[in-house]
Amino acid sequence: MLKERQLTELADIVGEDYFSSEEYMRKLYSQDIAALPGLVHDLLDTSVSAVAQPTTSEVVANLLQYCLKERIPVVPRGHGTSGYGGVLATKGGIVVEMTRMNEIYNIDRENMTVEVGAGIIWGKLIEELEDEGLTVAAYPSSAPSSTVGGWVAAGGTGIGSTKYGGIREQVVDLEVVLPDGQIIKTTKAGIGLFQGYKGLDYMYHPGTDKYQWGPSGHDKPGDDVTGLFVDSNGTLGIITKVKLKIIPLRTIQPMVASFRSRKLMIGALKDILEATRPFYLHFITNDFYRMLGEVDKAPETIGEWIVLSTYEGSDAEVAGEVEKFHHFVSRYGGTVESDEIANHEWAERFYPLRIKRLGPSLAPSEVYVPLEHLEEYLEHLDRHFKGEKYAVEGAIDDLGEVAALAWFLDDERRKISFLMGWYRSLDFIKLGLQHGGRAYSIGMWNAGHSLSFFGRKNYGLMERMKSQTDPKNRLNPGKVFPASLNLSIRFNLLILLVATIAVPVVLWFAGLLVPDLIMAYVPWLMLQDVMSVFIAMVIGLLIGVVVVEIANIVPITFLLAIGAHFMRLGRRIFKGSK
C-alpha cells in the first residue's frame, strides 16, 4: 500500500483529474480480460494502489522518476485486452494507463509513416487514416478496443499479417520512457542507451580502423534498438509514441472457400500461401463451424472447413490473385462460396468471441505452429483433449506460421472444474511447441518461454538492459523475466494455519501408529500433555513460515509447469461435478 503522502505527490505529478486511488478503480485495474479462475485471485494478489493516466511523455518521465525514487512498482497498461497477464500487478504499486495519449501527431506521405500516441485505439487510427486514403498494413482483431502501444508491447500478428507481417514489422520508431525517466527515440538512442550503461560494452566491439570492421546487425551500438521493445510487455520502458508504416488504401477482396476435410483444407492453405499473397489468410475447423451453427452464426457453406483469404492491392493485382485462388480451391475439391458469405466473414473478423454464448465462459489459448506441422498438431490435439469441448481457428503469418487459437468452452461458475481446466490452455501451448512452434506472446503466464521466444541473443540483451536500467525490477515485475509469486495475504495465512494444525495431528497419529519407534529415537516428539501439543504447534508455525518464504520465491512459471499435471488430473475428477 502506498502512503497518503505518496498518493498526493503522485496526483500532483499526473494531475488530479487523471489520478485515482478509489477502491472501485483499484478493483477494476487489478484485472485483465481473462476470466481467471476465481481461485487464482484467492491465491495471487494482483491489486494495485492507484491508477494514473498521464497525458504527455514528460508526465510519464516524472512519474517513473518518482516511482524509482520511492520504490513503487509500475504496471503499464493500454486497454487491458491482452490475456497473458501482462497488465496484472504482481507486487502492487500503480497502473499507468496510456489511453490519454491518443493523438495522431504526423502523417508522413513521403516515407509512408504515421506517428501516434501509444494510447490511441487501432480502430480510431484506421478510421482517420482511411479518410486520407491510407491505412495501416496490419492490425489486431481487437482493433475496436486495443491500443497501438499495447499491441507493440504485447506483440503478435493480426489482420494483414499474412502479407505485411506482425506488429514487429510495422514499427518504425518508438518514443520510450526508460525506467529512470529518460525519454529516448529507439532508432537514434542506440549508442547513448548502451554506452550510458556500463557492462554492455563487451558485447559490442566497435571495431577499429586499423584492424577490423565494426560488426553489423542488430546489436551494434548506435543501431536501432526498436525491436527490443516490441514484445517486451513494458518491462524495459513505457512506450509513449509509436511511428508505424502505412500503406495506401486499395481494393480489399475477401474470398471464402469451404472444404470437406482437414487434409484437403490444409493442402489448399499451403498452395494458396505459396502461389498467392493473401493480405489475411484464416481458417476455422469443423468444430468451430458447428459451434457457430449452435449460435446461428455459421455461414451456409458446402463444407465445414472454412478458409477466408483476403486480397489487397490494385484492381488488376487482386483480380489475378482471385483467379489463382479459384484454381487452388478446386484442386482440393473445395467450393468457392458466394461474395455475400465472403463479405460477411470478413466483417466478422473483429468478433472471434462470437461462440461465447455456448460457454458461457471461454478459456482461450494461442500458439504459433508451422503450417507444415499443422495437420499433425491438430490430430494430436484431438487425442489429447478427448472429451473436452473446444474449437480451433488459425491465421497464417508472413513466415508461414499458423497463429493457432483455441477456444475451450467452460463454465466459470463451476469454480473447481474451471480452475483445473486451466491445464488445457497450458497444454495447448506445450503441444504447439512440441510440433515446432513458439509461444504467441509472453506476458506473465508465458514468462517461462521467454528464452526460446526471444532467442538467446536478444533475450540476453533485454536482460542486460533490464538489469542496468531497472535493477530492482520495479517496471512491470513478473513479466517476460520470470519473478517470484506474490501470494495473497489470505493464502499465506492459510499456509501458516494448516502447518500449525498439521504438525500436532501428524505427531499424534505417529504416536498411535508407531509409539515404540518414537519413544526409542525421538521421545520429545511424543504428545503427552498440553505443553507438548503447544510446542508441536509452534514447530508447525515455524515450518509454515519457512514454507511461506519458499512459496513466495517460487517463480510463477515453475508453479504453472508443475501445476499443469495436477490440474489435468483434477479436471478428470471434477469435470462431471456440478
Added chain:
Amino acid sequence: MRRFFTKEFDFDPDKIVLCSNCSTCRWTCTSYEEFGSEAYFAGGRLRLLRSYVERNLPVDDDFVRAVYACSTCEQCVERCPIKVPYVDIVEDIRHKLVESGKGPYGRLHLMGDMVLKRHNPYGEKPEERADWVKSDTRVSNDSEWGYFVGCTASFKRKEIGDATLRMLNYFGIEPQILGEEEFCCCSPLIRTGQIERDVYDEAEDGTKTYVGRLNVGEKINHNMEKIIERGIKHIIFSCSGCFRTVTLDWPNYYRARGGILPFTTQHLSQFLALKIKQGELEWKSSYPERVTYHDPCHLGRHVGIFDAPRVVLESIPGIEFIEMDRAREDAKCCGAGGGFKAGFGDNAINTAERRLEMAIDTGASTLVSSCVFCKLNFMDAIKKRGVEMKVLNLEDLFIDLMGLQGPG
C-alpha cells in the same frame, strides 16, 4: 442453475458471465468518452459489478455513480459480438440499488418523489396538464386516435404538444388526450431503477415523514385503464422516451391479455412517413437548406425506427439531406437519456457538443431530431458553444412548412 451472486445482487448469472471482457463496446461508449476510465463503459461496469458481488464488497457511492453515469444509449449492445443485454442489466442493477436504498444517484430521486405526488417528474400541478391546448386546435372525446403528450411537452415544451396536435388536425384527426388523467409514462423512473420505493418528505431539520409508496406499475396501469376506458385504439407519440416505454416496457406491467397492449403505438415520424407513402401529404413550401438527422437512441436503436424520419425529411422539396459520420444503428448518443442529463448535467452537455461537432462537420445548417430531450440537450450545447445551428424536431419542421403555426 446454482446461485453465483450474493443476495444483494441476485442477477441472472447467465447475463453477466456472458460478457467476454473484449471491450469492443468501449470505443463508442457515451460515458467512456466523457469520463475516460474503465469504470465508465458497459464492459467495465459489468466487470466492476462482478468484483463487487463475487467478493461481497459493500456497495459504495463510487459504484453507484459509475452505474448511473450511463445514458442507456445501447451503442454497446449494437457493437457487442455476443449481444450481452447490457442496458437491461444496468437497469436491473439500478433497480436493485434503489431497492436496497443505495440508489438512485444524486438528486434523481426527486423525479420519483414528484411522480408519486403529482404524477409528473417536474412537480407541476396535474390539473394544468392540458393547459397548452390552444383554442384554435381540436381534441375530441370519442376518437379512436389518442395523443400521449408526455410530461415534457405538457409542462416544459408546450410548443411540441401544440405542433403535434396541429399536425394531427391537419390530417383530419381530432385525437383524445388524457389531460389531467394522463400520468407519467414512467420512462425516467424505469431507466433509473425507481420501480418501487418508499417516498419521504424531508423537513429542513432533517426529520422525515412518510408520504407513500411509489409504484411504477400503478401509474402505468392507471394510464392503461384510462386509455382503454376511452376506447382509444391508436396512440401517437411526439416523445421518443414515452414511445419506447409504452411500446417496450408497459407490456411488462400490463398483466391482462398476457401483456399484449390493446392499442397500437406509433411515433409521429412513422405517422408522417405513412402519410407520404399514401400520397396524403403535399408539402406547401420548400426548405432549401442542408439538413442532417440525429437518431434518438430510444427511437432508433431501442425500437428500430430509422427509416421513417428519413423518408419524411427526404420528401421535403429543396432539402439537401446529408447523413452524419455515424448514423442509424451507429448513431452517437447526445447524452440526454437514461437519467444522464438529470444526474450529470454538465457531462451531458459535453456529450451533446461532441455529437454537434459531427453535425457541424456535415456543413448542415439544421439539425433535425425527433425527441424532446435530444433537442433540449442540443440547444444547451449550442448555447455553450456559441455556434449557429438550427435544432428542430420533425413536428416543428412540419408546421413551419405547412404554415400551421398558431396565433402568437
